[in-house]
Amino acid sequence: MKKSKNTSNSFKNEDILISNSVCWENIPNELKNNGLFCCYKAQRTKEGHYNKTPFIPVNGNPADVSDPSTFRSYQEAKDDFNWEANGYHGVGVLLTNNIGLIDIDDCYLFGDLSPLAKHIIEKMNTYTEISPSGCGIHILFKVKNNFKISTKKYYIKNPNNNLEIYLPDTGRYSTITGQHLVGTPKQIKIRSDEILEVFNEYMRRKSSNFKIKKPQKENPDSKDKIKKMSDKELLRRIRVSKSGEKFIDVYDFGNWRKHFKSQSEADMYLAGLFAFFTGKDTERISQLMLESPLYRQKWNTNKNYLERTIEKAIKNCKINYNPK
Numbered sequence: 001m002k003k004s005k006n007t008s009n010s011f012k013n014e015d016i017l018i019s020n021s022v023c024w025e026n027i028p029n030e031l032k033n034n035g036l037f038c039c040y041k042a043q044r045t046k047e048g049h050y051n052k053t054p055f056i057p058v059n060g061n062p063a064d065v066s067d068p069s070t071f072r073s074y075q076e077a078k079d080d081f082n083w084e085a086n087g088y089h090g091v092g093v094l095l096t097n098n099i100g101l102i103d104i105d106d107c108y109l110f111g112d113l114s115p116l117a118k119h120i121i122e123k124m125n126t127y128t129e130i131s132p133s134g135c136g137i138h139i140l141f142k143v144k145n146n147f148k149i150s151t152k153k154y155y156i157k158n159p160n161n162n163l164e165i166y167l168p169d170t171g172r173y174s175t176i177t178g179q180h181l182v183g184t185p186k187q188i189k190i191r192s193d194e195i196l197e198v199f200n201e202y203m204r205r206k207s208s209n210f211k212i213k214k215p216q217k218e219n220p221d222s223k224d225k226i227k228k229m230s231d232k233e234l235l236r237r238i239r240v241s242k243s244g245e246k247f248i249d250v251y252d253f254g255n256w257r258k259h260f261k262s263q264s265e266a267d268m269y270l271a272g273l274f275a276f277f278t279g280k281d282t283e284r285i286s287q288l289m290l291e292s293p294l295y296r297q298k299w300n301t302n303k304n305y306l307e308r309t310i311e312k313a314i315k316n317c318k319i320n321y322n323p324k
Helices: 029-034 074-082 115-124 194-201 220-228 231-239 244-252 264-278 284-288 303-316
Strands: 009-011 036-045 052-056 090-094 099-104 127-128 135-140 163-166 173-176
Touching: 029 173, 029 284, 036 173, 052 090, 074 090, 099 115, 099 194, 127 194, 135 173, 163 194, 173 264, 231 244, 231 264, 231 284, 244 264, 264 284, 264 303, 284 303
Parallel strands: none
Antiparallel strands: 009 052, 036 052, 036 090, 090 173, 099 135, 099 163, 127 135
16 A cells, blocks of 8 residues: 555466456445545556556546545545546555555455454454455454654564554545355444454564664654654655655655665665654664565565664664654
8 A cells, every 4th residue: 555645555467367356336325425545556566566556536647645635435436437448456544534445465365265364354343345456354443642652562464464554544545345155244343352362462573573683872852753754754854855755756656776776775765764754763774774675585485684784774773853
């Protein structure tokens, strides 16, 4: 689930097969009445993947997940999508108004659910649909006001189990297919307690993952301000900084070839930028890196690669960002 300032979901070459098909009648009424929608196009990258880049219904300009005013009503998105000349592959809804998403990849094959997906679907007991790939599951849920979790304690995107959880107002949108999974509710239910259980069961970080010594001579005041800042706000500040244009190219679109000779150089660039803006917060840098389009199998097979990259970035970062 990015832009001259938009966010794009990335998916594999074969995952586009079910796109161009939306079962409008199955979309929950709450989204039809109150949802903020976009249309998206599957745009292929040089690496052979596709980015689901959101566009504003009606005018066709890029949508910006940090700006709800660039999203439109259900009816406007439906009308614009159905106009074939626009060439859209699907529609999506901004994750706001207390609505969050569980995204489980490669868990629905030949009509059978994986044990992990089945367990989470049963626990959440809320509206669930098949993702655009036809092989994944999207679970939409609601949480109570001000529901938060610690990204130091939990993954948002767990590289070990193909599981992603996005809470409301974190700068994400979810594709919507209306391909309702039979046997699940047709409404989006409040599931604050249940989603916390899922976080504890499947998204908890191992405390021993990173053992990088904290640099000396840190500014406690600036670090405290950064710590209280949401990821959404932190990313917004990076995008409007002097480094913003290059950052958007690399982090939002995955266009690293425009600026670097290798992906490893791009990895180091992002790690260095995040080291500065997060106050050298190792866990937060790791999470932000895992949400990047640069994420690839190398980060899983070479388990020390990301750790070494972040460690080097922190070592080379001499000052912290001082938010005003």
